[in-house]
Amino acid sequence: MSTHTSALPVAPAPPAARAVPRAVRRRRFLVGVAEQSLLIAAAIVFIAPIVFIALTSLMTTDQALSPRVWPEPFRWSNYADVFDQAPMLRYTLNTMIYSTLATLGMLVSSIPVAYALARLRWRGRDFVFVLVLVAMMLPPQVTIVPLYVLWAKLDLVGTLWPLIIPNWFGDAFSIFLLRQFFMTIPESYLDAARVDGCSELRILLSVVLRLAKPAIAAVALFMFLLTFSDFFGPYLYAGDEESSWTLSVGLAQFRTLHQVQWNITMAATLMVMAPVIVLFFLSQKAFVEGVTLTGVKE
Amino acid sequence: MSLAPASDRTGRPSVPADARRRARRRAQWRRRLTVLAFMSPWLVGFTAFFAYPLVSTVYLSFTHYDLLSPSRWIGLANYRYLFSQDKQIWPAVYNTLWLVAILVPLKVMFAFGVALMLTRARRGIGFFRTVFYLPALAPPVAATLGFVYLLNPATGPVNGALGLIGIEGPLWFNDPGWSKPALTLLLLWGVGNTMIIFLAALIDVPKHLYESAELDGAGAWRRLRWVTLPSISPVILFSVVIGTIEALQLFTQAFVASTIAAGSASSAGDPANDLGYPEDSTLFYPVLLFQQGFRFFNMGYAAAMAVLLFVVSFAITLVIVRNSRRWVHYAGGGT
DSSP, X not given: OOOOOSSSOOOOOOHHHHSOOHHHHHHHHHHHHHHHHHHHHHHHHHHHHHHHHHHHTTSOHHHHTSSOOSOSSOOTHHHHHHHHHSOHHHHXXXXXXXXXXXXXXXXXXXXXXXXXXXXOOOTTHHHHHHHXXXXXXXXXXGGHHHHHHHHHHTTOBTBXXXXXXXXXXXXXXXXXXXXXXXXXXXXHHHHHHHHTTOOHHHIIIIIIHHHTHHHHHHHHHHHHHHHHHOOHHHHHHHTTOGGGOOHHHHHHXXXXXXXXXHHHHHHHHHHHHHHHHHHHHHSHHHHHHHHHHHSOOO | OOOOOTTOTTOOOOHHHHHHHHHHHHHHHHHHHHHHHHHHHHHHHHIIIIIHHHHHHHHHTTEEOOSSSOOEEOTTHHHHIIIIIOTTHHHHHHHHHHIIIIIHHHHHHHHXXXXXXXXXXXXXXXXXXXXXXXXXXXXXXXXHHHHHHHTOTTTOHHHHHHHHTTOOOOOGXXXXXXXXXHHHHHHHHTOHHHHHHHHHHHHHSOHHHHHHHHHTTOOHHHHIIIIIHHHTHHHHHHHHHHHHHHHHTOOHHHHHHHHHXXXXXXXXXXXXXXXXXXXTTTOOHHHHHHIIIIISXXXXXXXXXXXXXXXXXXXXXXXXXXXXXXXXXXXGGOO
């Protein structure tokens, strides 16, 4: 843009011809300002719900029903009241059991499957991959009736096992995501290990796992979040058994069951959101890479 | 290990050739066993938790079954009831189609718009990306509760703000005409995932295409129309299809919003009647399926509904898988 002051023999273009006319520059500036303002306005709209939830969670009961926006005074004890209203620790413990066991099981079972789909050659592989895609995309409601009957016959309705156990046998979405990543590992790495006489299991454990760390982290994060936030599953299987409720189930029943006010409800809401937000900031990079991996890339 | 030369085709039963053939066969078996071992979790899982229930759903759809007494074959009665008698099925289908027709395009356009703005941001792209992405992570129950409060007709801040500028806000989740738009606002707030995918695609559009278009005198609008949109068309297709699949399974937000909104309208709410509140306007197909199967224990009928859902989703899935070559194989560009 600006004039070249280097001593290099650049084509001697007259600076006047290269400079952008002032009118164009001004228009660009104004368009830039407009775009930036729009972006900021949109960002405010996106943040506002969280801010209002947080503010309400600190109000007194009466104030939460009034049109005033700023808590006066800040009532931090609302957060303690949440624990009096509902067995939040029990819910948290159940949620952690569900999320942790499901995530661990998913990793142990899905990684080898994804590796076999991505890097081993065998007949029927493409067909199996299509089946994985189909299983991933069909709504869970399609198979929910017989599954419920199955778990009822095994006497596991009322617990979270019907949600944990299937994850120990491969999760379609995780398999898909891991496969996509395993495909990008250069063949030469694997061949080098094969020439050294490594078995496929050794290759998977010592080469692939090390190279695929970001993808594995992303898949684990997604599974943890999905199970942490899951409502349909825990509500369906543990809905009648309060000792098995997760945070999502407890929160959904919170207001109706305990007849509590909006300020306490919003404190509980924020408490359920908080772990996710913290987790995001701790692992932002893995998240964004993972989401990008799910999408189309050309 | 499988480098045995392919020259022993002479068929002569010489000992070394025989041994070699056996060795090769053993290696082949070992490879097959490796594949089998690696695939075994999926084989068990797919059979027990997908294939079997799928077949069983079809069988149950021809029966009357309430979990307690044995299932009784009733032929097509469930389907006849579904297509001609059930008064709730048409609201449920209509509501779900409403989502597909209105929510999905809105969501895709919104995600695209936000992503486009982000690519043009002067600074702080990381900050803005976080702001737009984060709500997508909020657990659906928590996000829904938050929105039921924000959109509370009497005390919520949204109607409070509207009141300040002289607009009388609608009843949102308590008005059959506004409950779906209110849900749409909630779901648009969680647009982050789609937005990130668009952002990645937009960044990948080759710069030289824009430059040559600019040299040809194309303005901003025509560059968008003739360079950006064609370049990211696979992503648009992908997000429309994924959005449609998500719309077909919408459950949690509708369930929570209707029970909470109904609960605050009348404190003595019967949870079975709360679904779809108000006036079946949030009774989406999966909500009705849940109600029939797990509130009324009409499991045979719920199975029939599931079969219909399967047919529709399978048709959509087929479209994706058919077109998947365009994204699945390009992704990563490996082998």
